[in-house]
Amino acid sequence: MTASVDHVMAELQGRVRERVRADLVRHGASSALEDPALFAEIDEMLRVAIDRSQPAALLLPELLGDPSTWRLETAIKYQTHRGTSGAPIMFVKRRLLMPVLRWFYEFSRDNFERQRRINQVLFACVQELAIETTRLRRELRERSGERLDRT
């Protein structure tokens, strides 16, 4: 008999999921998670959302409007409103301050990158939940329509 990766992984992931569920419940998560089947479905839905979190597949950034009001800017842009008289300030910023502060800038940039990823994943989760809610709403409407038809 050949060992099937899918088969082994399904078994391992099931064990991990059960351990995670038990830990969450033990630490005070919603009692809804006491139902293993429900938990498995929630886990699956969130995994799908994470897999679909690439920026081009997200609706919320479109709806949020002017990107300058919400997006993370991680590149430093050296600008001055003083025209040519601002050149010495630019020189001080670029050549004197930046080399000293570079370590802090790079540390922050790594953290901004993580925050950006979390934002995208949360956008994707909200999108997935919105899709589910809309489908359920539509299904409810159709069912209540059927009931009305019958009466």
Add this chain to the structure above:
Amino acid sequence: MKLAFVVQRYGAGIAGGSEMHCRQLAERLASRHDITVLTTCARDYVTWENAYPAGRSVENGVRLQRFPVARTRDLKAFADLSDEVFDGLASAPEREEAWFRANGPDAPALLDYLRAHGAEYDLILFWAFRYAPSFFGVPLVADRAVLVPTAEEDPAIDMDVLPDFFARAAGYLFLTPEEETLVSTRAGRSLRPSRVVGIGLEPERNPHPPRPLLDRLGIPADFVLYLGRVDRNKGCATLLEYFQEYIEAGGQTPLVLAGPSTLMIPEHPRIRALGYVTDDVRHALLSHARALVVPSPYESLSIVLLEAWNHAVPALVNAQCKVLQGQVRRADGGLYYRSSREFQEALSWLLSNEAGRRELGEQGLAYVDREYRWPTVLERVESLLDEVSRRRSAPRA
């Protein structure tokens, strides 16, 4: 056929994946075709500093023409431009093109050569879409360009200028089905003609060498292996974290890291960092490992994974990388993880289930035999080159 191979760097000591792929194909196809490799004088992929003399030469039976790099990479400007272009929102096309120019290597003489002499070649193969010679070179000779994108699921693939770029080539060679899907999805259409070719491996002549080499290094009988650069970008920081959690949870089998490191490796009795190892040690490690761990989140093809299977060693890979997950599932040659708990569970399974571990390793070897032997790979490459060539010479309706 008269072929040109365009690649950012070329040379026996260059370890990059796309460079190695190009060199191995050039050396194996040189007896069948008239091949010239068009490349730069750079050896270092970070700075692109000129290191080889410009001009013509022959290396291992392959004709080369090297072109000088006009300017080294400005790392600060490149990092800032990357931040701007990869911020998840549409960038102006000229900023994205500036990114490709900043990424380099900037070899204007190579592009001039393609402009002047491109039509003298039947087909021109370009490796690695992300580098300037491919990005600016393909459009110059689009009617005869075959692109080997070596694309990974990193932010560069999302750039808005890429759908047009990808659609321009006359043919495509992909390393895995996942890479083909990724590039076709970004291009917005199926890219044809194409072949998924991978890379070739020779059968292992001595799959079970004796242990003395490893004994001398104090490597225990049972160990899990990581092979390659020990680098954050390769997922090694997370691997070290997960591995320590595995040990804290009662795991016993040590981890051996073989490769130069850019990370602080924790002092731990169950973590052995060997640094750079010779080919003999590498071979012995691969032969005797209980499992190979591949933690990289970005890969277009993991050669080290295929090498482990060539020794019938199963793998544990990062599921975040679709290519790695796809490879182990197609081969039935290993397990994968998304979290520390899955890592622990899968590693424990491999180390405590000897029959299953062996079976996964043997299935990996069977997969390499089926898909990744040179005759199979070269046949796929030749069939794509023939198809593109026939299409080019066919009269248009």
